[in-house]
Amino acid sequence: MVTASPAKSSRLWDGMSLRQKRVLWAWSFLAVPILFYSVIRFWPTLEAFWLSFTDWNLLRPASFVGLANYIRLVNDPLFWQVFRNTAAYLVIGTPLSLLISFAVAYYLDRVTFMHGFIRALYFLPFLTTAAAMAWVWRWFYQPVPIGVINGFLSSIGIPQQPFLRSVTQALPAILAPAVWAGLGFQVIIFMAGLRAIPSSYYEAARIDGLSEFTILRKITIPLLKPTIVFLVVFSSIGFLRIFDQVYNMTFNDPGGPLNTTKPIVLMIYQTAFKSMEMGYAAAQTVVLFLILLVVSLIQLRVLKDR
């Protein structure tokens, strides 16, 4: 019986059509990542949905509490503060970073002098770890005589700014390096998009007598739409999930001062690993997931071909 089995299986293999064999091959290769993702990604994700309805805190077994976590969340003033902060990161960060990166890409595309070097300079922050970058920027924001920015401001007669110590300035002060860090990637993607537009489109427009601005508005931007859609969705997800910049720049009081810079992911982190309220953290995660889903779907719907 043992010896008969390979012969039998080879007969089974020979008996299959070419198409069946191909399908079998494909699935045998796909099996590894599918298995990996199921165990590492999808299962914990589903688990999180379940946990959000429990009061699990690592010490005692999880017991079902219904919507209690969600009700608590809705009534938690910190959640709404964090929600506003995250929205601010998204609403300021995405358009600002896209605008700057487009402007850089648009002009860099025309520069031939040291083109590769300049592009590398823009890309460098993308490769740098957020922690290292955040610490450098913290130093920038220090008061005189240490901080570079305040040093510059005082030299032109502007009073010192508190930056990370201020409840109003801290969020923009964190957003700035976050935008800067993502710029390189967006510039590269925008440049690839610009390069893909045939130069004869611009030449035809020049012969038709269109101004630079009209060409930009009527030709370049419409033709860049797929690139823009990709970057809007990609960058929005990035700002909605912002964590490491905030955590590293407000190291002494993460999300401070007075929670004015705290994004959802940091709140989840603190709920889960400081307070050990896994069930409540899971509920926050589910809410974040829903926000990401809704924002992405809205963007895809709005920006898709009309």
Add this chain to the structure above:
Amino acid sequence: MANIALNGLVKKYGSTTAVHGIDLQVKDGEFVVLVGPSGCGKSTTLRMIAGLEDISGGTITIDGRVVNEAEPKDRNIAMVFQNYAIYPHMSVAQNIGFGLYTSKLPEHEKKKRIEETAKILGLEKLLDRRPSQLSGGQRQRVAIGRAMVRNPAAFLFDEPLSNLDAQLRTQMRLEIKKLHQRLGTTIVFVTHDQVEAMTMADRIVVMRDGHILQVGTPMELYENPQDIFTARFIGSPTMNLLPAHLAEKAGRTVAEIDGLEASVAVPADYAKAASGSEVFVGVRPHDLVVGAEAGEGSFALSGAVSVVEPLGPETLVHLDVGGTSIIASAPGKVIPQAGQRVTVHATPGSLYLFDKKTERALCRL
């Protein structure tokens, strides 16, 4: 309507010179084709006329006005590109109307112009379509429409038919020619295809390596090429060139074909013009006929058939003549077998004599 004049036009890219001071007069309403192999400077020349390339030297004059420093839009020309350059995110009507974007015409006038243009080009039913829903030929017509709608003084075409399949190319060739006859606008057309040049042009400009070799009507170029390049470039299949040398034979100058018994008499005046005794005898495949009667003074070659290409109305016969491969033709129904020995005849007056060193044409024989 416009005359275009190029005087000593030069284009340099760094240390390389793409166009070496060319002179050309394009008359009002004329259809001029610039033809040559890739890299010969024909597209660069066209782009300089359009104003898309800076001029390194010389002048371009449109209707008596030097336009060297004029913006493309101020030259009153329109250009049609090889890849059509029609915008995928606009409808056919918007694409055609884009040519009028900067014009001060009232909206209803623009609409009328777009509709008229579409009608001339047979696009009136496609005005709401997107370019992706059009065939290659239709896209090309939209590109022409966008150029036409502005009523330019001259059209510039940059290899507009190269992206089309063979059948469509033949059709578009005809359409562009008809359009020219109808509008009477000056056209400068760039192509690398000598058939396009022959079929459409009033005058052909043959270019090579940034120089103009010859300017003339299609038949002038075909009948009297001034050098070997033009002789071989114009006409398909290309002219056969047989290496020969000038010699005295019985008191007359003859060109003896190297390695063969054959020779042709050369008028003494022309023989003197040659830089040495080395020459080429050229003969077009259509003048070298298999099975033709050997007439008075006809030129004969015999060899073994290597390949036969029956085309229907005629047959192209590739012959091996004393180690040189030549192309001859035979009437449609005559199809020799490969390996068969045949004799081909050319009538007097159908041969060309070229100087080997200068590559210039000496005379017809």
